[in-house]
Amino acid sequence: MTFFSSLFICFQLFSFNRFGIYLQAWTHRRREEYAFHVSAFRGRRFEFQKTARAKQFPLLMSSLWVGAEKLKPEDTIESVINQGTLGIGFIGLAECLVALTGKHHAEDPAAQQLGIRIITRFRDKANEFSERWQHNYSVLATPAEGLSGRFTQKDKKSFGIIPGVTDREYYTNSNHVPVYYRCSARHKAEIEAPYHDLTRGGHIFYVEIDGDATHNPDAIMSVVDMMDRYNMGYCSVNHNRNRCMDCGHEDATDGLEECPNCGGHHIDRLQRITGYLVGTTNRWNQAKLAELNDRVRHN
Secondary structure, eight states, rough: OOOOTTTTEEEEEEETTEEEEEESSOOHHHHHHHHHHHHHHHHHHHOOOOOOOGGOOOHHHIISSSTTOOOTTTTTTTGGGSSOOOEEEEOOHHHHHHHHSSTTTTOOOHHOOOOOOOOHHHHHHHHHHHHHHHHHHEEOOOOOHHHHHHHHHHHHHHHHHOTTTTTSOOOOSSOOOOOTOOOOOHHHHHHHHHHHTTTBBBOOOEEEEOOOOOOHHHHHHHHHHHHHHHHOOEEEEEEOEEEEEETOOEEEOOOOOOOOTTOOOOOEEEEEEEEEESSTTTTHHHHHHHHHHOOOOOO
């Protein structure tokens, strides 16, 4: 029986709503049947979503969807909604591969090939659904900010602590190399890049660097070069940025608690968490904070 508890699907429709589907020990045939029922359910959700009024989405209606400018505030969005996408998202590929093979995709070429096969299958099913229902299904590489921790807790209850799978508070962002795995930026790019073409609903590649990125243009250019070389669609360079709220002093010192200029302790730390630049971690759940603390630098 195939162990698939660490790989789940999270569906998103134009950021209108989100829900998770939990894959446990499904055989190949059951997964195929399940995918069909999920896509059919998404079709029913689509029928509901198209009854929304244009006034509910002023940004989309103002400039993003062709023909939306002709709609009146009380008109439904039925005539333009099909320009959006029905995103099939996933997280935890690394943990899934550990469960299936004993290693994740950055550790073993065979695991990498299996990972590509899995996500290729997702992409192929999304294309099949698009043809069948004439909607824009796509595969989305998502961090699933809330579900990444909640589903880990469910797996721990069902399967216990499994090294490399359920032994942390979170599942890894989509197809990413685990944040705690030490490797070069180039190796990380070589592993993650093939998934970008398979996840056209959205994806990101990032590297963690030491110090202030604004003072290290060579590091930025190396990432840009890798984007071009490996055909990646969206990349970022993560680095800390501290700002003293009392005197305005800024630097990139790790773990800064006291301003070296005025001695103040009101420090705003600008960090990127799941794509967002934030000045405080207070609003993030324990799972994402655990992931943040586990991150290592890429050389």
